[in-house]
Amino acid sequence: MTADDLAALVALAGLPGMGPRRLRALVDRRPPSEAWVLATAGHPGRLRLALRTGDDVTTLAGAWSAAARGVDPAARLAAHEAAGVSVHPHPEVVGGAPSPGADATDGPEVETMYPSGLVDDPDPPAVLFAQGSLEALDGPCVAVVGTRRCTGTGGGMARELGRELAAAGVRVVSGLALGIDGAAHRGALDALTGDPGAAPPIGVVGSGLDVPYPSRHRDLWAAVAGSGILLSEAPLGLRPAAWRFPARNRLIAALAHVVVVVESHAVGGSLHTVHEAIQRDVEVMAVPGSVRNPAAAGTNQLLAEGATPVRDVEDVLMALGLQRGRRRSRAERRPPPTATAASVLDAFDWEPATFEHLAVRTGLDLPELAVALEQLVAGGWVLAEGGWYERRVSA
Amino acid sequence: MLGIVPSATLLGVDGHAVTVEVHVTDGLPAFTVVGLPDASCREVRDRARAAIECSRLRWPLRRVTVNLAPPTVRKVGSGLDLAVAMALLVADGQLEAPALEGRAFLGELGLDGRIRPVTGTVCLTEALGDAALVLPEESVEEARLVGGRRLHPVASLAQVVACARGEEPWPEPGPPRPAAVPPPPPDLADVRGQPMARYALEVAAAGGHHLLMLGPPGAGKTMLASRLPSLLPPLSDREALEATRIHSAGGFGLPAGGLVRVPPFRAPHHGASSVALIGGGTSLMRPGEISAATHGVLFLDELAEFAPHVLDALRQPLEEHQVRVARAAATVTFPARFLLVAAMNPCPCGHGGQPGGCRCTEGARLRYQRRLSGPLLDRFDLRVEVQRPTPDDLFTAAPGEASAPVAARVLEARARAAQRGVRCNAELSARRLDEVGPLDDAATDLLLDALRAGRLSARGLHRVRRVARTVADLDGAPHELGIRHVALALNLRVDAPGTLPVQAAAG
Numbered sequence: 001m002t003a004d005d006l007a008a009l010v011a012l013a014g015l016p017g018m019g020p021r022r023l024r025a026l027v028d029r030r031p032p033s034e035a036w037v038l039a040t041a042g043h044p045g046r047l048r049l050a051l052r053t054g055d056d057v058t059t060l061a062g063a064w065s066a067a068a069r070g071v072d073p074a075a076r077l078a079a080h081e082a083a084g085v086s087v088h089p090h091p092e093v094v095g096g097a098p099s100p101g102a103d104a105t106d107g108p109e110v111e112t113m114y115p116s117g118l119v120d121d122p123d124p125p126a127v128l129f130a131q132g133s134l135e136a137l138d139g140p141c142v143a144v145v146g147t148r149r150c151t152g153t154g155g156g157m158a159r160e161l162g163r164e165l166a167a168a169g170v171r172v173v174s175g176l177a178l179g180i181d182g183a184a185h186r187g188a189l190d191a192l193t194g195d196p197g198a199a200p201p202i203g204v205v206g207s208g209l210d211v212p213y214p215s216r217h218r219d220l221w222a223a224v225a226g227s228g229i230l231l232s233e234a235p236l237g238l239r240p241a242a243w244r245f246p247a248r249n250r251l252i253a254a255l256a257h258v259v260v261v262v263e264s265h266a267v268g269g270s271l272h273t274v275h276e277a278i279q280r281d282v283e284v285m286a287v288p289g290s291v292r293n294p295a296a297a298g299t300n301q302l303l304a305e306g307a308t309p310v311r312d313v314e315d316v317l318m319a320l321g322l323q324r325g326r327r328r329s330r331a332e333r334r335p336p337p338t339a340t341a342a343s344v345l346d347a348f349d350w351e352p353a354t355f356e357h358l359a360v361r362t363g364l365d366l367p368e369l370a371v372a373l374e375q376l377v378a379g380g381w382v383l384a385e386g387g388w389y390e391r392r393v394s395a
Numbered sequence: 396m397l398g399i400v401p402s403a404t405l406l407g408v409d410g411h412a413v414t415v416e417v418h419v420t421d422g423l424p425a426f427t428v429v430g431l432p433d434a435s436c437r438e439v440r441d442r443a444r445a446a447i448e449c450s451r452l453r454w455p456l457r458r459v460t461v462n463l464a465p466p467t468v469r470k471v472g473s474g475l476d477l478a479v480a481m482a483l484l485v486a487d488g489q490l491e492a493p494a495l496e497g498r499a500f501l502g503e504l505g506l507d508g509r510i511r512p513v514t515g516t517v518c519l520t521e522a523l524g525d526a527a528l529v530l531p532e533e534s535v536e537e538a539r540l541v542g543g544r545r546l547h548p549v550a551s552l553a554q555v556v557a558c559a560r561g562e563e564p565w566p567e568p569g570p571p572r573p574a575a576v577p578p579p580p581p582d583l584a585d586v587r588g589q590p591m592a593r594y595a596l597e598v599a600a601a602g603g604h605h606l607l608m609l610g611p612p613g614a615g616k617t618m619l620a621s622r623l624p625s626l627l628p629p630l631s632d633r634e635a636l637e638a639t640r641i642h643s644a645g646g647f648g649l650p651a652g653g654l655v656r657v658p659p660f661r662a663p664h665h666g667a668s669s670v671a672l673i674g675g676g677t678s679l680m681r682p683g684e685i686s687a688a689t690h691g692v693l694f695l696d697e698l699a700e701f702a703p704h705v706l707d708a709l710r711q712p713l714e715e716h717q718v719r720v721a722r723a724a725a726t727v728t729f730p731a732r733f734l735l736v737a738a739m740n741p742c743p744c745g746h747g748g749q750p751g752g753c754r755c756t757e758g759a760r761l762r763y764q765r766r767l768s769g770p771l772l773d774r775f776d777l778r779v780e781v782q783r784p785t786p787d788d789l790f791t792a793a794p795g796e797a798s799a800p801v802a803a804r805v806l807e808a809r810a811r812a813a814q815r816g817v818r819c820n821a822e823l824s825a826r827r828l829d830e831v832g833p834l835d836d837a838a839t840d841l842l843l844d845a846l847r848a849g850r851l852s853a854r855g856l857h858r859v860r861r862v863a864r865t866v867a868d869l870d871g872a873p874h875e876l877g878i879r880h881v882a883l884a885l886n887l888r889v890d891a892p893g894t895l896p897v898q899a900a901a902g
């Protein structure tokens with residue numbers, strides 16, 4: 001494989017609507033530079049044969065030839081090098097048919113450090129883009145995933161798991177999304193600040209590595225790339241599209257040895273990750289939640305279907321065969337400030353509650369309840385957000 | 396040759412006296428109305444001609460000029476019809492001028508000569524001074540509210556002419572109709588459970604604090620809001636007359652018995668235009684919903700569904716308690732002193748308040764929240780989460796407290812505010828707050844903590860203290876504010892959607 005082929009592969013991956021299956025079909029037993037010419041020539045008939053599809057590809061052929069206009073593959077590749085993004089083609093693409101007329105002396109052979117866990121995957125990416133250190137991929141990996149709209153308890157649990165897994169030397173792989181994903185990565189980064197020997201985090205994303213999504217997580221992307229690795233199937237500059245997130249989820253499932261779902265609604269992207277994990281024989285674990293918490297409906301369903309429950313990090317380590325020491329006690333050690341506050345704390349049942357819920361459950365006078373809640377918030381027992389209160393997991 | 400008759404016209408909620416002058420002279424038959432009449436006013440020619448002919452009177456086939464003085468005030472509507480017809484008959488010599496001396500005329504003419512009521516009778520009557528007033532029978536009850544002048548209710552033009560010719564005595568109004576007891580506003584006893592929402596209503600009524608209710612669909616936000624009028628003190632005489640004038644001028648309809656005594660409750664649909672809400676219109680200058688809610692409650696359900704520019708138009712009236720509507724033709728001021736109660740879902744799916752409960756996409760939530768401006772949200776002293784009552788509450792819980800005892804506490808709290816020289820605590824200035832609501836040490840510490848933790852902004856601080864003042868009034872603590880009151884006030888002002896960190900948990 002020549003540098004030209006690599007450049008063509010990068011350019012191919014950037015075409016609109018180019019999913020992993022189409023890209024694999026195009027470069028199967030065909031040098032990427034040849035595939036690039038074929039894909040952008042605007043011949044629907046030839047394209048349909050190459051893609052091995054029965055569908056009408058007239059629109060696609062038109063879109064690709066339009067998108068290819070003015071694109072210089074070599075410049076694209078150079079931009080990736082300049083941005084510190086390494087390009088890793090699948091070994092089969094590297095070892096595929098050579099370009100006609102090219103011989104070994106024609107250009108430098110392309111080196112690839114394709115993740116070993118993905119080589120034999122049923123649905124491997126033809127090319128991966130990486131930012132950060134590739135050594136981060138070597139070692140036990142646990143995916144910590146879940147809903148973007150999590151409860152404070154769920155977010156706290158994800159962060160705790162991320163921190164303790166990383167401290168135990170387990171790589172946390174996740175999607176850098178809002179909610180559980182981001183919290184797990186922040187936990188893994190927490191562990192690294194305390195102990196440089198902790199495991200580096202792995203982030204798998206659905207957009208180009210220079211397009212942080214959600215933009216609120218820009219700092220988190222930089223931190224994960226700085227101390228671990230960021231992976232994507234999309235070349236630089238590609239905006240996130242809805243279909244790329246399920247594709248991203250399959251990579252998370254493929255890289256992980258265990259998938260832990262911390263919180264998931266009855267329907268959601270993290271259940272897609274679970275589906276991909278089951279297809280790959282990766283163990284699925286779930287954190288139990290209150291049956292009245294809508295953000296735990298999906299995880300509780302997983303448990304009902306036979307997923308292994310996660311009570312704390314020891315359960316995950318056990319599943320990885322890394323069982324260490326004794327389970328530490330979760331019991332709250334500090335006594336609550338007052339008897340009233342204690343009764344309020346008991347009224348929570350570990351699920352989010354409004355002031356009104358608590359007033360009904362405790363039967364307290366409203367001002368008294370308000371004072372007790374303020375004491376609990378000030379003491380860090382309870383989290384307040386937008387009129388809702390949540391009992392905090394003791395750290 | 397000349398007939399002069401006093402009448403009045405309506406601009407906004409104010410009546411203006413108008414002198415109707417009619418001049419009839421020889422020349423080609425013509426009928427001209429001058430003196431800034433609008434189109435509906437100019438149509439008087441066709442109505443007056445038909446009515447005069449149907450009443451077996453003669454329409455002068457001569458040159459007729461109608462002048463409506465003063466010419467600087469725009470005349471709108473058909474209320475001047477009767478006055479024009481009478482002045483015309485005088486000018487044409489069919490009636491003697493002295494017969495109409497000291498009488499003013501109000502009323503629209505039907506083609507058959509009947510006299511129809513006009514909107515804004517209360518305001519028009521006020522504008523006419525102490526002249527005896529000849530007016531449609533249907534308007535007598537409204538005009539009687541003003542008091543102090545003779546009223547002659549009439550049914551037709553023929554009757555008025557007969558009276559003026561001395562063939563009949565001027566009719567006198569019958570005895571006032573016994574004031575029908577208005578149906579009582581919905582009672583708070585119907586609300587089961589929901590102690591916090593009930594309490595928020597009580598505080599809103601007692602302190603005049605604007606209230607925003609957040610909660611999923613079906614939580615009973617509309618039901619709660621409609622209970623608020625039963626908690627507010629009944630309108631004083633002055634307030635009742637002001638509210639009645641607005642209702643009369645705007646054609647909002649008056650209750651049986653005439654005076655608006657029960658605090659009005661206005662709930663415009665979220666499709667309302669800004670003119671419908673604020674008032675105005677090109678020629679009519681009609682008061683809007685916010686004026687109709689004066690001394691009562693303006694309830695905006697589905698707040699986020701209102702057009703953003705319509706909501707932002709509320710900001711100035713909320714501060715100044717009146718609204719100035721300026722148009723090319725005129726500028727009018729409408730009173731707008733209302734208690735604003737709004738309800739909204741925290742996000743499009745309605746379940747976004749609860750951590751982990753939302754099913755919306757991030758973009759949809761942000762778009763929804765961007766519809767409300769921060770300054771408007773800031774006007775709500777009270778912001779509470781309202782949750783669906785549990786089935787237990789609905790079926791087994793004892794009925795909640797009725798409106799009457801709550802209204803008694805509200806009245807007491809308002810009396811305390813009156814001693815401080817304001818109508819209600821919401822009007823206390825920041826400087827007066829230090830005087831009338833000093834904080835004890837524990838309360839000060841609590842507020843300092845809340846400020847440091849970012850749960851409270853500097854602007855929110857005064858609002859929380861005002862609410863705490865009301866909470867303490869209701870708690871029977873007339874002077875110092877304790878931690879009980881401040882803690883509860885903080886819980887009565889939760890983060891509104893626009894001010895929420897969208898993702899607090901993962902950070």
